[in-house]
Amino acid sequence: MERHFVPKTDAEYTKIDFTSDQMVKWCPGCGDHAILASLLAAFPKLHDKKENICMVSGIGCSSRIPYYVDTYGFHGIHGRACAIATGVKLANPELSVWVNMGDGDSMAIGGNHLIHAVRRNQDLDITIFNNEIYGLTKGQYSPTTKFGQVTKTSPFGTIDYPFNPGELVMGAQGTFFARTLDCVPALTTDIMVRAAEHDGTSVIEVLQNCMIFNDKTHAAITDRAVRDDRTIVLEHGKPMIFGKEKNKGLRFNGRQLEAVTIGENGITIDDIMVHDETTEDTGIHMMLAHMGGDLPVALGVIRNVKKPSYTQLYEHQMDECKASCKYTCVDDLLNSGDTWEV
Amino acid sequence: MSNNQIVNRDDLVVRFAGDSGDGMQLSGTLFSDASALTGNDIATFPDYPAEIRAPHNTIAGVSGYQVHVGSHIYSSGDKCDILVAMNPASFKSQLKWAKKGATVIVDADTFTTEAMEKAGYKENPFTEEFEHAYTIVHAPITSFTQRIGQELGADKKTADKSRNMFALGMIFFLTNKTLEKTNAYLERKFAKKPDVVKLNKAVLSEGYEYAEKLELIHSKIVEVAQAQMPKGRYRNITGNVATAWGLLAASERSGRRLFLGSYPITPATDVMVELSKHKGLGARVFQAEDEIAGICSAIGASYAGALACTSTSGPGLSLKSEALGLAVMTELPLVVVDVQRGGPSTGLPTKTEQSDLNQALYGRNGEAPLIVVAASSSANCFYWAYTAAKLALEHMTPVILLTDGYLGNGSQLFRIPKVADLPSITPRLAKPNDPDYRPFRRDPETFAREWALPGMEGLRHRVGGLEKCPDGPLSTDPENHALMVYNRQEKVNRVANYIPEQEVKGNPDADLLVVGWGGTAGALTLAVEELNNEGKKVAYTHFNYICPLPKNTGDILRKYKKIVVCELNNGQFAGYLRTQYPECPMHQYNKVMGLPFEVGELKAEFERLLEM
Numbered sequence: 001m002e003r004h005f006v007p008k009t010d011a012e013y014t015k016i017d018f019t020s021d022q023m024v025k026w027c028p029g030c031g032d033h034a035i036l037a038s039l040l041a042a043f044p045k046l047h048d049k050k051e052n053i054c055m056v057s058g059i060g061c062s063s064r065i066p067y068y069v070d071t072y073g074f075h076g077i078h079g080r081a082c083a084i085a086t087g088v089k090l091a092n093p094e095l096s097v098w099v100n101m102g103d104g105d106s107m108a109i110g111g112n113h114l115i116h117a118v119r120r121n122q123d124l125d126i127t128i129f130n131n132e133i134y135g136l137t138k139g140q141y142s143p144t145t146k147f148g149q150v151t152k153t154s155p156f157g158t159i160d161y162p163f164n165p166g167e168l169v170m171g172a173q174g175t176f177f178a179r180t181l182d183c184v185p186a187l188t189t190d191i192m193v194r195a196a197e198h199d200g201t202s203v204i205e206v207l208q209n210c211m212i213f214n215d216k217t218h219a220a221i222t223d224r225a226v227r228d229d230r231t232i233v234l235e236h237g238k239p240m241i242f243g244k245e246k247n248k249g250l251r252f253n254g255r256q257l258e259a260v261t262i263g264e265n266g267i268t269i270d271d272i273m274v275h276d277e278t279t280e281d282t283g284i285h286m287m288l289a290h291m292g293g294d295l296p297v298a299l300g301v302i303r304n305v306k307k308p309s310y311t312q313l314y315e316h317q318m319d320e321c322k323a324s325c326k327y328t329c330v331d332d333l334l335n336s337g338d339t340w341e342v
Numbered sequence: 343m344s345n346n347q348i349v350n351r352d353d354l355v356v357r358f359a360g361d362s363g364d365g366m367q368l369s370g371t372l373f374s375d376a377s378a379l380t381g382n383d384i385a386t387f388p389d390y391p392a393e394i395r396a397p398h399n400t401i402a403g404v405s406g407y408q409v410h411v412g413s414h415i416y417s418s419g420d421k422c423d424i425l426v427a428m429n430p431a432s433f434k435s436q437l438k439w440a441k442k443g444a445t446v447i448v449d450a451d452t453f454t455t456e457a458m459e460k461a462g463y464k465e466n467p468f469t470e471e472f473e474h475a476y477t478i479v480h481a482p483i484t485s486f487t488q489r490i491g492q493e494l495g496a497d498k499k500t501a502d503k504s505r506n507m508f509a510l511g512m513i514f515f516l517t518n519k520t521l522e523k524t525n526a527y528l529e530r531k532f533a534k535k536p537d538v539v540k541l542n543k544a545v546l547s548e549g550y551e552y553a554e555k556l557e558l559i560h561s562k563i564v565e566v567a568q569a570q571m572p573k574g575r576y577r578n579i580t581g582n583v584a585t586a587w588g589l590l591a592a593s594e595r596s597g598r599r600l601f602l603g604s605y606p607i608t609p610a611t612d613v614m615v616e617l618s619k620h621k622g623l624g625a626r627v628f629q630a631e632d633e634i635a636g637i638c639s640a641i642g643a644s645y646a647g648a649l650a651c652t653s654t655s656g657p658g659l660s661l662k663s664e665a666l667g668l669a670v671m672t673e674l675p676l677v678v679v680d681v682q683r684g685g686p687s688t689g690l691p692t693k694t695e696q697s698d699l700n701q702a703l704y705g706r707n708g709e710a711p712l713i714v715v716a717a718s719s720s721a722n723c724f725y726w727a728y729t730a731a732k733l734a735l736e737h738m739t740p741v742i743l744l745t746d747g748y749l750g751n752g753s754q755l756f757r758i759p760k761v762a763d764l765p766s767i768t769p770r771l772a773k774p775n776d777p778d779y780r781p782f783r784r785d786p787e788t789f790a791r792e793w794a795l796p797g798m799e800g801l802r803h804r805v806g807g808l809e810k811c812p813d814g815p816l817s818t819d820p821e822n823h824a825l826m827v828y829n830r831q832e833k834v835n836r837v838a839n840y841i842p843e844q845e846v847k848g849n850p851d852a853d854l855l856v857v858g859w860g861g862t863a864g865a866l867t868l869a870v871e872e873l874n875n876e877g878k879k880v881a882y883t884h885f886n887y888i889c890p891l892p893k894n895t896g897d898i899l900r901k902y903k904k905i906v907v908c909e910l911n912n913g914q915f916a917g918y919l920r921t922q923y924p925e926c927p928m929h930q931y932n933k934v935m936g937l938p939f940e941v942g943e944l945k946a947e948f949e950r951l952l953e954m
Contacts (some may be wrong), residue, residue, distance in 0.1 A: 325622025
């Protein structure tokens with residue numbers, strides 16, 4: 001069952017090979033620039049044949065990305081990127097299919113397609129640019145906007161509870177979820193490579209800053225001064241340690257996760273949880289994805305579970321059906337069953 | 343039986359009616375199959391409720407299946423010569439479909455006081471007056487079936503399931519047919535359940551013998567004339583299966599993988615169900631999470647090089663509107679099959695109508711032209727699905743194929759073609775590493791762009807819903823937009839150069855021209871033929887190419903003093919023709935009842951117009 005479909009190449013590509021000739025029209029300082037740079041840095045590491053990469057997007061600032069990458073690209077309609085990408089991959093499993101969407105695109109108008117893409121586990125690499133606002137329509141609240149936030153369509157504060165994309169992915173039985181920040185491009189690149197290597201639907205949430213309509217929405221965790229204390233970069237097989245002094249860690253106290261300080265109250269490194277991205281049960285991964293507030297926001301690959309992908313299952317079924325098919329061509333089908341000569 | 347008991351007829355209409363679970367669709371199918379195999383032409387019309395199993399013995403749960411057999415069959419027939427009613431509710435609701443004097447077979451065992459009350463009868467419907475008007479057969483179907491069940495050791499529930507075979511056996515006797523084909527079918531169908539085969543065969547034969555012994559109906563045995571059909575190999579086929587097979591044939595002939603992205607919807611689901619069986623022939627079927635994902639996945643598949651299709655019915659087409667605009671804008675080949683049903687909204691899911699025409703023609707934002715074609719018989723759904731695929735692939739545009747519930751669920755004889763004899767299909771594929779490739783470079787004749795597939799070297803490009811310039815990049819330039827709008831329209835207009843001219847049938851020298859389109863051809867053909875045979879003069883033209891129209895359409899319309907446009911909606915095609923040919927006054931004959939036309943009503947209307 002374990003098959004890989006995207007042809008590899010020995011060609012040594014560089015960032016330049018994937019940079020398109022189109023002028024990048026995002027606002028200066030927009031987090032999207034950094035995400036694009038991370039993607040352009042990830043592609044050469046994958047050795048996928050350049051002609052076989054296809055970028056699919058929906059509508060929104062982030063969805064302009066296919067124009068800026070020199071691959072095949074499809075700039076779709078609002079919310080439907082996952083559905084379009086599903087068809088691209090089904091028609092030709094040899095394509096490496098990347099989906100780029102914003103928070104509104106993926107979780108409001110396109111929420112249905114996202115959860116079903118995740119549920120199917122088709123081999124798609126999905127990046128969600130989460131700036132917690134509708135930027136292209138100039139500042140309305142999105143499904144991830146913080147509760148109570150004042151925006152153009154919530155002048156008295158939102159009363160909508162926001163989605164947490166990671167929890168949504170786990171709830172839909174997702175096999176890969178990772179989170180990163182626009183301002184840590186090296187981590188983003190690493191995660192993109194890991195996502196591409198994963199057989200199945202990979203979802204990457206990038207906490208991205210819209211400096212025009214929602215500036216500093218992630219500042220509470222991304223500011224250099226607080227970042228190390230407010231975030232934790234998870235690594236498979238390693239203890240969950242964070243903090244400027246690398247002396248804080250996460251412990252499961254039997255009911256929930258808690259942040260502890262190594263050396264205080266008798267806590268040692270042995271009390272700290274070791275990250276296992278491969279556990280099939282979503283319990284701990286869900287808790288990790290949920291963290292925030294008193295706990296650091298989890299970055300890195302939170303979940304990466306092996307499960308036959310829709311692509312593998314589909315192609316396997318196609319092969320089996322072809323091998324056992326009693327018809328060699330459509331003529332055989334037309335003449336099958338009860339027929340008679342006049 | 344002796345020959346003098348037999349009446350020869352050109353055609354015969356039989357209607358099977360019962361509770362939704364009574365197996366009436368199967369009885370009808372088996373009768374039509376057996377008739378077809380013994381040389382009759384056939385057409386069938388399943389008339390079933392939206393509810394799967396509505397409460398037992400209620401009018402809401404009545405399911406009907408009409409079979410028209412004969413020498414030359416255009417439609418499933420207006421009213422029936424033989425009605426089978428398995429319970430009081432079906433008797434009550436279906437009697438209106440029986441001709442005066444028809445043979446009506448009822449399951450007498452089911453006419454209990456309780457069941458009659460449930461059907462809304464306050465007193466016994468079999469009055470003396472009624473018994474004079476019809477040949478009524480009070481057959482003890484349930485009790486006979488249960489007795490056989492008992493003899494064979496089947497439980498009551500299993501025995502009751504074979505009641506339909508009793509009725510079918512009676513019909514076989516009345517139509518002078520043998521049980522051989524149906525017995526063979528039962529052996530095949532229930533190969534793993536020998537008890538079921540035995541029971542059904544025994545009940546079938548019991549029904550046959552019961553009818554044979556019944557002197558009352560001896561005089562009514564009908565020998566239906568054999569069909570005179572062109573030589574060839576034939577089979578029975580429903581419109582939805584024919585549509586699926588047409589797409590498979592187009593995929594094979596064009597060399598493009600077949601992709602169908604769809605969501606279940608009545609009455610279109612069977613297109614997807616059928617294609618799902620044929621992964622072995624390469625059909626890539628995807629049951630999407632909704633209608634929108636159905637078409638969007640198809641658009642993605644088209645971008646990646648498949649013959650991409652989506653199948654739906656009216657409400658689903660509404661949901662697909664935005665994505666259809668995307669397919670128009672990206673100029674990708676796409677076949678959208680709309681098996682129309684009664685609307686608006688959820689409307690009449692299991693009933694037929696032609697009311698999606700406006701939606702097909704105009705239901706998108708912006709200037710968004712596309713090709714619209716319509717099938718006109720269950721069997722020719724094959725050719726129109728094939729043609730839709732050919733047009734999409736050669737002209738690089740979405741195509742909407744309109745069929746309807748009547749065609750989709752109905753069945754007909756199909757003369758089996760050889761795929762190699764079908765018209766060729768040449769997709770407009772770009773050449774890898776073509777240095778001059780531009781996404782919107784057009785063929786000077788057709789205006790179709792080239793199809794460059796991801797995976798092809800040297801043709802990387804982007805498509806999408808935003809306006810582009812011919813070279814590919816985005817453009818909001820006013821002149822460019824005007825040019826691209828013109829190009830997309832002109833591409834569709836020029837399809838008229840590649841389709842055959844419209845034909846006039848009936849009596850071309852008549853004063854009255856009957857105009858039809860899509861699934862009404864059977865009844866219209868027969869009505870016009872009968873009137874001409876009766877010495878009236880009527881001309882008839884039937885449209886399958888809806889947008890663009892055949893080039894000579896105006897010439898035809900301008901020739902006739904009186905034109906009547908007949909359709910199962912409030913006049914959508916008439917309105918469309920008027921916008922293009924405002925100089926031609928047109929009458930309309932419309933029916934919006936969820937039902938097909940009847941020949942009788944059409945003839946009456948045409949005669950009225952002739953006398954005007």
